[in-house]
Amino acid sequence: MPTTAVDLGCGKSCRNPFNAETCIGVDVLELDQPNYFRCRLGIDGLPFAEGSIDYFTAFDVIEHIPRVLWRDGGLINPFVSLMTEIHRCLKPNGVFYAETPAFPHGVAFQDPTHVNIITEETVYYFCPKALAQQGEDPNLLLEHGKNYGFKGCFSLVDQQWRGAHLIWKLSKLA
16 A cells, blocks of 8 residues: 655655655745645645545654744644644554754754744643653643644654654554
C-alpha cells in the first residue's frame, strides 16, 4: 500500500525520513513546485482529507507557530489548531515527528521569530496518557488540551533530546 509523508515548514525542499512513496511539502512560501502546498500553518486548515496521511514531519518549525493570536475580535490558538489538523489528517496509527529547539536551552529564545517555546511537558497536552506512566492523572492535561480546542489524542512513542533540540514522535490513536 503506498505511503504519503507531509513535511511541514519544508522551505524549498521536502524531507522524507520515513521513505514514504510520496512526499508533499507545506510552507508559507509561494513556490511553483509539484507536491507542494502553500499554507499558513495553524491559521489555515491543512489541505488534506481526514485520515489520508501516513507521516507528518516538522523540522525546526513548531517553535514558529504562535500559541495565541487575535483574529476577528477573538483569541485563537494556532499551535493547538495545527496539532488538531495533524491529528485529523493522519491515518490511525499515523506518525507525527517533530524536532524543535526547546527550553531550557538558549537557542529556543535566540531567534526573534521563535514565538512558541516548547518544553518536555508541552507534549502532554496532546498525549495525556503518557502521564499515567509517571503516576499523574492523564485526564487533567487532556481537559486542558480540550479547553484550548484540541480535538484528538496522540500516543507518545518517543521523546528525547538531540543537543538543544527536543524530538517528538507521536502516533495517532485509532
